[in-house]
Amino acid sequence: MTHTPPDQHSTPTPAELREQIEHTRRELGETVQALADKTDVKARAQQKAGRLKEQAAVTAGELKAQAVKASSQVQDKLPGPVKEKAAQAAGQARAATAQVGRMWEEKAPEPLRQQVARSVQLTREHRAVLLLAAAGVTVLWLAGRRRKG
Structure with a gap:
């Protein structure tokens, strides 16, 4: 439906008037909806938070992938004795943590x-x-x- 302006000398027909009214009504509805969307601060904040969350998730995934790659590269370069000592140290750290946990349970108020x-x-x-x-x-x-x- 194209909107054609009536001649300056002719009177619009009722059908043309209805078409103009419907066209104006649609435009007004779209304008009101656009204004409502702009004033809905909560929805806009939620959209922005969603975008930021997605960006953070992507960045976290990339960082995790980089960390895994770097860790793998470092582990590949470590000699066997160093790996064994690291495993021993990790075991000792777990044992010490468990001991501290038991002491906490016994002595903390x-x-x-x-x-x-x-x-x-x-x-x-x-x-x-x-x-x-x-x-x-x-x-x-x-x-x-x-x-x-």
């Missing part, structure tokens, strides 16, 4: 243990947010290093 347990639970519940924040800090840190170098 109950209110403090409860508070720590709540903190651990909150951390587990909000792991995604913490990971995104860590990824963001890492990206900023890497960007800062690139600018300096």
Whole structure:
């Protein structure tokens, strides 16, 4: 439907008037919807947060891939005795951690243990947010290093 303006000397027909009214109504509806979209701050913030979350996930994936690659390269270059010592050290660290955990259970006051347990639970519940924040800090840190170098 093309909108043709009537001649200056002719009177529009009822069908032409209805078409003009419908065209104006559609344009007005589209304009109102566009304005409503611009004023919906919550929806715009959610969209931006979604985009940032996607970007952070992509960046985190890239960083993880780079870390895995670098770790693999380093492990490939390590001699056998160094790998054995690293495995021993890791075992000793696990044993020491377990021992500290047992001591904590035996000697820490109950209110403090409860508070720590709540903190651990909150951390587990909000792991995604913490990971995104860590990824963001890492990206900023890497960007800062690139600018300096």
